[in-house]
Amino acid sequence: MSLRKLFLEIESGAFAARLNLASGSRLAFWTLDADPALNRLEEELAEDPQKALIVLGRVEQLVRINVDHRYENPHDAALSAYCWVLAKSNRGLGRVAAHLLGSSRQTWWARKVADAVLENFPASTKDTETKTAPAQVEFFEGVAQRELDEDQTASAIYLLASLSTGTGKYSLISALTSASKLSSSSRAEVLGWFQQLSDPVLLPYREHEEHGEYDDEVVEWAY
């Protein structure tokens, strides 16, 4: 089953209703663990671990959506589910998702799952391991083209670059945006997100963009 279909199922009213039958965390976590859609998603990630980045991109996307202040976040159940599956599949990405959920507003189960992930999966030096840049490029040339829309692609690239431990971050962004045929406006959006973080990787980009060229200069990233 494609990730798109699984996303639709997990983000449905029926899924939220199923999770919200629980009055407490114990039953909620059992529900997440036993849910058929989440189990299928977990199988997808086991088959191709790089797909976890797509799920993480979806988390980042949902977290950015504005929420009606009168009500609970309508994506609370889905956010909790994605964080749950990510933590089971890749501890480091699970922790990233849990931290992302910290900026989501008016959530209930998402916060509880995030707290549980951060408490039960302490950070380790192996947390930020990702595949090599060429493997990531290949991934975007293949799977991501079929699975992601423009916005999700941009989110996934941003997250991949965020997880990169430093050198050649800008080159990675350039390679991934080319491989995924990201539009120039979406590419600018990805770089804009780093700009908001005052990411030093952008300095050579800003300088050379003015001249219509970019620089492959290695830039250290202090994450």
Add this chain to the structure above:
Amino acid sequence: MSGEPIDEGSEHDTRSLQLVSKNGTWIRNVRKDERPPSAMEDAEAFAQAQCPGITTRSLSSTYNCAGLIFAARRTVVFMGELKRVLRDDEYELITQRPRLTPGDLITYKARQDGEILHIGVVLSVRLVPADAEIEVTVLSQWGFDGEYIHSELNVPASYGQIREYFSERRGI
């Protein structure tokens, strides 16, 4: 998570209401946002599909099953508190179903030694002469999916089928 209280639901948690049991012991609780109306409509449809024959009483998500019983629907009471609250509030286990009466409580578990997963209040008790069986109708809040009137066994499977009954009645 940054900004979240470490001692969630305690008297130090600004999201808690002042709630204590009969002997003055704090009952952990946290107030919660209402879910969007469309989500509650979906929840009702889901509940009706899962358990045909239930009657919707209310569609609110600011309290859970324990909050309905022990906090008058004002807040979410932590499920881990239930065994202690039942004891502190001097509830006694009813072992014979014919002794049940409206106002008594019913709990649901998946395992005999497990945590209470759901709790409701007995609305009516009826003897079915043909079967010589006791038919119990319950009012309970189904997590954050709304409040329903249902027969004792007509609950989501996830609540478990192990039921116990409690009463605080005196002088009868």
